[in-house]
Amino acid sequence: MWRVLIPLRTSSISLRAVVIITADSACELHPHVAVRPEPFGALAYHYDNRRLVFLRHPDVVKVVTSLAHHDSVADTLRAHDIAEERWPAFVSAIDSLISSEIVRVR
Amino acid sequence: MKLMEKDTTVTAEQTVETDAVNSAASVEAELLVEEISIDGMCGVY
Numbered sequence: 001m002w003r004v005l006i007p008l009r010t011s012s013i014s015l016r017a018v019v020i021i022t023a024d025s026a027c028e029l030h031p032h033v034a035v036r037p038e039p040f041g042a043l044a045y046h047y048d049n050r051r052l053v054f055l056r057h058p059d060v061v062k063v064v065t066s067l068a069h070h071d072s073v074a075d076t077l078r079a080h081d082i083a084e085e086r087w088p089a090f091v092s093a094i095d096s097l098i099s100s101e102i103v104r105v106r
Numbered sequence: 107m108k109l110m111e112k113d114t115t116v117t118a119e120q121t122v123e124t125d126a127v128n129s130a131a132s133v134e135a136e137l138l139v140e141e142i143s144i145d146g147m148c149g150v151y
Contacts, residue, residue, distance in 0.1 A: 054140040089134030096139050 023091055028068035028106045035065055044102045051100045060093055064103060
């Protein structure tokens with residue numbers, strides 16, 4: 001069970017909603033995010049919130065950029081032959097990317 | 107009584123193992139992605 005905090009902003013107050021993310025969740029790269037390949041992996045930049053995230057392994061780049069093409073995070077990891085012992089780290093990394101709004105739940 | 111002690115031991119071992127797995131996952135997750143702040147930098151946007 002993985003928990004993600006997503007900030008919700010209104011004109012005067014800031015709220016936080018808790019979203020539960022699992023390997024069964026369906027996610028996608030946010031449409032306002034650009035991913036630029038780099039020798040270490042890739043840079044992901046969100047044009048709205050101006051967040052910049054280093055994707056520091058080619059595997060995480062492949063997974064993040066193809067989340068939309070699979071029914072779940074697990075299906076994506078399986079499609080890229082990610083060993084199951086690494087899945088918790090990938091789900092945790094995707095949690096982090098959701099809190100940065102680089103990835104979103106669909 | 108002995109059975110209860112055994113169960114407690116197993117539960118403790120499982121907890122330690124789960125914590126170790128979660129910890130390892132967190133460490134690898136930190137290595138997989140890293141967010142940096144560019145607020146305040148000139149000429150980057």
